[in-house]
Amino acid sequence: MTIASATMSTIANIVGADSTPYNSYYQLLSDNNKLDQMHWDPTNKLYSDFGLHSSSVKLVRMKSSNPQIPGPKVRKVVQKPTERFIGSHGYVSLFPLMLKVIDPKSTKLEIVLNNLHNPN
Numbered sequence: 001m002t003i004a005s006a007t008m009s010t011i012a013n014i015v016g017a018d019s020t021p022y023n024s025y026y027q028l029l030s031d032n033n034k035l036d037q038m039h040w041d042p043t044n045k046l047y048s049d050f051g052l053h054s055s056s057v058k059l060v061r062m063k064s065s066n067p068q069i070p071g072p073k074v075r076k077v078v079q080k081p082t083e084r085f086i087g088s089h090g091y092v093s094l095f096p097l098m099l100k101v102i103d104p105k106s107t108k109l110e111i112v113l114n115n116l117h118n119p120n
Contacts, residue, residue, distance in 0.1 A: 002029040003099050032103045041085035045111050046093045054081040
């Protein structure tokens with residue numbers, strides 16, 4: 001969304017449209033304090049998604065009306081989701097770096113770069 005809002009702002013300027021909403025959104029999304037507040041996982045020391053998550057799920061085969069054809073598999077939640085960080089190193093952890101959103105003076109930049117070298 002950060003890069004999309006910057007791109008839309010640029011396009012709006014080129015075609016002579018009002019770029020204010022796109023630029024405002026870009027400013028909000030590229031604010032390092034907001035980024036850290038919403039996505040920095042202090043326990044795992046990485047940028048991560050936050051929300052309702054459960055890693056305790058399994059696929060269960062449903063019964064089929066035709067015994068010759070297996071029923072579809074559905075996701076069954078074993079443990080109720082809780083609000084938390086995902087807590088695993090992956091592409092989401094790298095977005096602030098890849099999109100050049102993380103401030104070069106941020107103390108978290110060194111951690112992100114070290115995680116690239118050693119993600120465990």
